[in-house]
Amino acid sequence: MSNPYQDAGVNVESGYKISQFVKQKTKSKSIGNFGGIYEIPAGFKQPVLVSSDDGVGTKLLLTNEFKKWDTIGIDCVAMCVNDILAQGAIPQYFLDYISTGKVDQKVEEILNGVIAGCQMADAALIGGETAEMPGVYDDSDYDIAGFAVGICEKDELLHKENVKEGDVLIGITSSGIHSNGYSLVRKIFFQENDFDLNTNLPEFTEQSLGEVLLTPTKIYSHELVPLLAQRFINGAAHITGGGFFENVPRMLPKELAAEINVDIWPELPIFHALQKYGKLETIDMYHIFNMGLGMILAVDPNNELEVLEQLNQHETLAYTIGEVVKKDSASLVLKGDKL
Secondary structure (H helix, E strand, O other): OOOHHHHOOOOHHHHHHHHHHHHHHHOOOOOOOOOOOOOOOOOOOOEEEEEEEEEOOOHHHHHHHHOOOOOHHHHHHHHHHHHHHOOOOEEEEEEEEEEEOOOOHHHHHHHHHHHHHHHHHOOEEEEEEEEEOEOOEOOOOEEEEEEEEEEEEHHHOOOHHHOOOOOEEEEEEOOOOOOOOHHHHHHHHHHOOOOOOOOOOOOOOOOOHHHHHOOOOOOOHHHHHHHHHOOOOOEEEEOOOOHHHHHHHHHOOOOEEEEEEOOOOOOOHHHHHHHHHHOOOHHHHHHHOOOOEEEEEEEOHHHHHHHHHHHOOOOOOEEEEEEEEEOOOOOEEEEOOOO
16 A cells, blocks of 8 residues: 655655664653653752754755765754853753755764764753655755753853953864855865865865865863853853854953954964965954854953863863953954964
């Protein structure tokens, strides 16, 4: 007996298999229910929930071209939980949404990345949705989005008013481009220059261009959660789309500005390559990309050395890059010989 829904191009059995796959991988009891279930941890006096939803932009197009889908889920988790951390909340759980023309092996690989990202973030994967949508997508096409929730005490939220003149700015290194600016990245490398994902550029001696571009977004839970618990962070900026100029001022009161010396931290080769092959002005790079810093913290100078010591226990991840000053005209002032 034929199945009319399957005749229309939707394999409902594949969805059931995906649900079972995630349930087995995560041991979650809520996977497969009509809604994800999560019990608020005990001990909070005035808990506040902080939510974030996001996707990965056009970075996902490279996964199909490179036939590598196991890291894009990490990107999706990272984009959500890093925003939550920047608010002062501790990530608790995550849900994914994947839509595609055909549910096949790539979906399992994507979900493996989601599961890995949740483990890195110390967040529970409590549910999600995989939608097979022939007619909207070709068989190989897909999109992914995520939704995360964090929790903290109401008085521990990172408000702009917490940031004071004289606070030092500490930047924590990124893993690369993360998940922003890929429309421009693709234009530079694949339209304006005759490169492909297997190209070996002189800037990268051990990886192909595709491997570099698919490096997953860094998740900052392990770095920030201990600092948040100690109340060492006055403000935080997750450096995503819009680079420094869009994101750093978001953590500042209107009367203050951030003064940053761009010569302090090492430049990642990928940004040198983008500027070189894209013929971009240096200042434009800071308007678009994270330039090697995925998170910037405002910290009381009395806590500066302790924060740096904690962040740099195993390797150098953090640098004092500037300070919070009275605002003259601009909310962000960059200085340094690189400009």
